[in-house]
Amino acid sequence: MSTSKPALKELVVKGRTDLVLQKIVAATKPLDDQHFYNQAAALSGRWSTNERNNNLGTLSAEEYKLEKERINHAVLALIDQFPERSALLRLVLIAAVGMLVLYLLFKFMGRDDSMQLTVYVQDAAGKPIAELQNKGKVIVDFGNDRRSPLIGEDGRTNLGEIPEKFRGGPIPIVLEAEGYEPIEPDKKYVLNGKQVYFLVRRDNSLGIVYGRVTTRDGNEFIAGALVIVSAEGGDTSTHTDSMGYFRLLLPEKMHRREYPLIVKKIGFQVARDKFVPRSTPLDIRLDRED
Structure with missing residues (x-):
């Protein structure tokens, strides 16, 4: 496929x-x-x-x-x-x-002994993040063996019984924690017996505005529609793609709790709506002009 x-x-x-x-x-x-x-x-x-x-x-x-x-x-x-x-x-x-x-x-x-890995999830200042304790997860793959333990007290996560054959190899660490992302997503870690300090930060989810524009009956995607978003500091805009999707990623200084939107497309009536960050994508439906 x-x-x-x-x-x-x-x-x-x-x-x-x-x-x-x-x-x-x-x-x-x-x-x-x-x-x-x-x-x-x-x-x-x-x-x-x-x-x-x-x-x-x-x-x-x-x-x-x-x-x-x-x-x-x-x-x-x-x-x-x-x-x-x-x-x-x-x-x-x-x-x-x-x-x-x-x-x-x-x-x-390689040797037949097993190893242990300790991962500390911290902010940029090297401090644990309380709201991630027992909620966020650290995902690590050792071949076909996937580990996904919860982040524990002080941001600490222990992974034991790791086959010795993985010593010296790369450690693909993935964070699963809503609202947070790695500071260095492409950084390479090596399994060498030392502790790993995995630094994270707030993601930009408050600045993501997205949705889809279709005809009133929802049967046709509307490509090329102009989507204007009112944010702190001024308006910004984008156009829908071939499948009617649009997505804007706003910098932190433009974040709002609610974003008013205006959608325009030749041959259709202007539509107005509002988007609340971290909600479902907007489903905007346009009426054809008489």
């Missing part, structure tokens, strides 16, 4: 976000640059958690839908950044050679 951007977006529209994440994880896992793999792995973990909690009945229908919409939007943004196939294949080839070298080193120099 194709991994082109249009094909991946179409799968999201069809409700197969889980398949999209599987494809991105599979395509980027062997890469030296962990940027896409880390984000896809974190979103995959959130998707699985949301589905599991929904099946267990621990979420209301609205909570389940809200998280699903957030994940879908994040996946669409990730797809827009996804490298084209030629660049991806080149990176995979380079990474494959590196992995072969690491495999040979582990094969002939």
Whole structure:
């Protein structure tokens, strides 16, 4: 199945976000640059958690839908950044050679003992973040063995019984904590017996304005619609893409608790709406002009 951007977006529209994440994880896992793999792995973990909690009945229908919409939007943004196939294949080839070298080193120099890894999740000042305790998670993959423990007291997380063969290898660390992101998402960590200090910060979720513009009956996506957002310090704007989606990422100085919007498109009546940060994507429907 194709991994082109249009094909991946179409799968999201069809409700197969889980398949999209599987494809991105599979395509980027062997890469030296962990940027896409880390984000896809974190979103995959959130998707699985949301589905599991929904099946267990621990979420209301609205909570389940809200998280699903957030994940879908994040996946669409990730797809827009996804490298084209030629660049991806080149990176995979380079990474494959590196992995072969690491495999040979582990094969002939590995031991049967196990190791332990301690990760401290802290802010930029090196202090633990109280609201992440027993809520946020640290996700680490050791081959096919995925660990996802909760962040404990003082931001500490312990992972034990790690096979010795992973000594000296890279540690792909992913943060799963709503409202926070790694300060250095592409930083490489090495499993060498030392503690890891994983620095995080508030993400820009308060500055994300997004949604979709369609016709009144919802059957047609409206591409090229002008979306004007009123923010602190002035207005800013963007246009919808071929599938009617729009997304704005505003700097912290422009953040508001609520963003008034105006949507314009030739042949349609002007629409006005409001967007509340961290809510579901706006569903804006335009009426045709008489």
